[in-house]
Amino acid sequence: MRNNRILFLILGLFFFAIGGLLLVTNLVADEPFHTSFLLMFALTVMCFCLxxxxxxxxxxxxxxxxxxxxxMFFSVIALMVYLIIFNLGLQIEFFTLAANELLHILTALIICTVFISFVVYSRIY
Structure with a gap:
């Protein structure tokens, strides 16, 4: 049991370092902004929550x-809200996103929502 906590903590720090490295290289590069670092930060949140x-x-x-x-019930409701916001935002051209950027953002939001809701409900119950 104790080894699992330490392992998840080490993995969280590892993913945080990789996400930070991806963010820094993304900011330094003269290319368009990539959202791939969001997945590493989502994995960081997942590991710390676990x-x-x-x-x-x-x-x-x-x-x-x-x-x-x-x-999971809260996460499904939040996912529906995310999808409605992205759908409306793309239709009225409030923001423009490529398909892979949208998938990166949605995946990161889903991972963070699921595991943070687990932590919140574990504190409540």
Missing amino acids: SYLSPHFQQKDERMKLIREKG
């Missing part, structure tokens, strides 16, 4: 099932 949740996930009780259920 580091916190590791002792909770070891238990297979009703509390953990409730946390997962509520977290």
Whole structure:
């Protein structure tokens, strides 16, 4: 159990370093802005959340099932809101995004929403 927390913490720091490196190279380069660094930061959030949740996930009780259920329900609602915002924003040309940029942003938002909602619900219940 303790090894899982340390492993997730080390992986989170590793992903944070890679994401920071991608962001710095993205800012230094004279090319258009890439959103690939968002995935590394999303993985960082995921690893840090799993580091916190590791002792909770070891238990297979009703509390953990409730946390997962509520977290996933909130994440589905948030995903619908994200999709509506992106759909409206693209249709009225509030912003223009390439398909891969949109997928990077949506994937990062989904990963962060799921695992942060797990942490929030673990604190509540």
